[in-house]
Amino acid sequence: MTTQPTRIERRELVTWLTLAGVGLTLTWLAVHGGAHLGTASAPFLGHYRFHLGPGTLLAPAVAVAVLLASARGLLDGLRWGHVLGFGYVAGLAWAVGLALVDGPGGLTRALTFSDDSTGVGHPPGPLLLLGWLREAGLPDLVIGTLLTAVGLLTVPVVLVAVRGSCGDAAARAFVPVLVLAPYAIWTAVSLDGIVALLGATGVMLGERGSKHVRTGWKAAGLTLSAGLVLGVAALFSYSVPWLGLSVVCLYFARRRPLLHLASGLGALIPVLLATWAGFNWFDGLLTAQADFAARIEPHRSALWWSGISLVALLIAAGPALMASVRKLRNTPGWPFLVGALVAILFSVLAGFARGGVEHAWLPFFPWLLVAATAPERQGGPPVHPPLLLVTAGALTAMVIEAVVATPW
Template sequence: MLFLWALQRIGVEDHILLGFLITAVSVLTIPLVLAAVRDSVGEEAARRYLPVLVLAPYAIWTAVSLDGLVAVLGAAAIVSGLRASRRRVRGWAATGWAGLAGLLVGVAALFSYSAPWLGLSLVCVYFARRRASLNVLSGVGALLPVLGTKLLGFGWSDGLVAAETDYAARVAPYRSVLWWSAISVVVVLLAAGPPLYASARKLRNTAMWPFLVGAGAAVVFSIAAGLARGGVEHAWLPFFPWLTVAAVAPERPGGEPPPAPLLLTGIGALVAVIVEGVLVTPW
C-alpha cells in the first residue's frame, strides 16, 4: 500500500501507466534468476534456461499484480546469498552480501506474507555450500525491516494474524478446501507449464535444488494448510521461476546439460495464449 501511495504522490495515477511500470520492474526477475543459475551451475545452463523464463505462461499475470515486485526482491535475495557463499568470498564481503540477502527477504516479507519461504532457499544454499554461519547474518538482516516497521507502528506478526482472521471470516466459509486446492494445483501446472515436469523429474541431478526447496515448500504448505483458495496465479509469482530451474539439469548427476527444452517451452507459451484468450479475467 505504501508503494502504491508513493507512486501516486509522484504523479503515477493512470492504471495503464502503473501496469507498464509494474511490469518493467517485475521482469527484472528474469536476469536475476539467470544470475542465480549461472552462479550455481554455469553460464551454459543459464543460457539454455533463458527461453523457459521468457516464455513462461505465468508472464500473463505479471502486469496485474504487485507480487511481481516480491519476485524481484526474492530473486535478488537469493543472488546476494549466492554471492555471499562463494568459496573465495570471506570477511566483510561475505558479511555484506549475506546481510543484504536477509534485508531483501525482510523487505519482501512486508509486501507478502508468503515471501519468507524464499528464506528457506537461502538456508539450503548456505548449508549446501558449507557456509552455515551466514544464516545468522541473513537472519539479522531479515529482522531489520520487520523491527523497523514495528517501531513505526506496524507489527508484522499482528498483521499476519489479522490477515488470517479476515481470510477465515471472508473467504474460507464460502470456498471448499478440497475443490479450491485442486484448482490451485491445476493453476500451478498451467502457470509453470510443461517444464515443471522436466524440472521435477531431474531435481536430484542438479546443484539448483535449494531454489526448488523454498518455492516448493511455499506451494505445498499453502495447499496442505487449505490457504490456496483463489488468487494463487499471482500470489505465487515469486515461486514459479524457481520451480522449473531443474528443467535444464543433466539426465544424470555430473552429466552434460541438455539442450533448451524449446518444445516444452513453446507448448507452455501456447497454453498462456489460450488461457488469456478463453478466460474472461477482471483486469
C-alpha cells in the first residue's frame, strides 16, 4: 500500500496554507485597525500566550501512532468493530492530550466559564445536564473527563454513517482525518461535544434506517429514532436542527420520502414535551436572538466577523477540508455536507457568526470533511488517506493549543 502524497495533495496543502495565511493577515489588520471584535486572539475567542506543559508530549505521541497505523495499512486488516474502537480511543487520547497541554486544568477550565459573557441565550439541555452532574456530587475533574469521553463517541458514530453511505474503504481511510482534526481542541470538556454526538447519532440512525434492505417497522423505528435524537439535540442547541436537512437529503437520494413522516414525528416529540414542561423552543429562539442583538451586535462587527468566522472554520477543519471541497461531487455522502454547509452559511449570512464558531460549529465540522476520502471520480477506486494533509492539521492543532488560551 502506497501512502506517498500525491501532487494534488501537495497542491491542496499549499492552497490551504495560502488561504489560512491570507485570512490570518486580514484578521491581524482587523485587530490592529480597531475593528470591534471582542477578543484579543481573533480568529478565535480568548487570548494569546505560549505554554508548554508536562502533557505536551501526549498529543504528538497519539498523532504519530495514528499516522503510522494508517500509513502501514493496519486499519485495513482490522475487523470493523476494532476500527471503531481504535477510532474512539485514538480520538479520545488526542483530545485529552491537547487539553493536558494546560495541565489538569485543561479538563476543568470550561466548566468554570459562563457563556453569559457571550450574550447568547441557550436551550435548557446544557444547563440541565451540567446541573444533574453537579447535583450527583461529581467533582469538576470527573465531570470534565466524563463529558470528554461521551462527546468523543461522535467519532465512531460518524464512521458508521460514512461506511453506510460511502463504503467500507472510504470509512477506514477517513479514520485519521476524523481523529486528528484540529477542531478536537474544542471537543474536550465541551457541552458542544455532546451536541455534536446527538446530531451525529440522529444522522447515523437516519442513514441506517433509510437503507433499502430495511423496510416496514424496522425502517420506521430507526427513522423515528433519528427524529427523536435530533429533537433532543434541538433542546441543546438552536443550530443543530440544520443537520436534519442531511437526513432529508438522504431520504430523497434513496427515494424513501415516506420516512420523512417518521423522522418528523420523532423530532416533534421532545420539542412538544419541553413545551409541556414550560420551555417553548420557538420563544426561546426569539429570546436568544433578542439577547444577541442587544449584547453582542454593538460590540462585534458583523462585516469583519463574517469573514473571520470562515477563517476560524478553515483552520479548525484543517487542510483536509481542501480535499473534501474538491471531491464534493464525487461522494455519495454529499447529503451529510448539505446540512452542515447550510447551517454555517445561514449563521454567517444572518450575522450570528461573531466569535466562538470554533465550538458552536462542532456538530458540523466532521461532516464537512466527509468527501476527503471520496474517490477521484464518481464510482472510481478507493483513495488512500490524505496523510500529508492530516499531518499538517495535527501540527496546526498543537500550535493553536500552545499559543491560544480559549475560554472553553
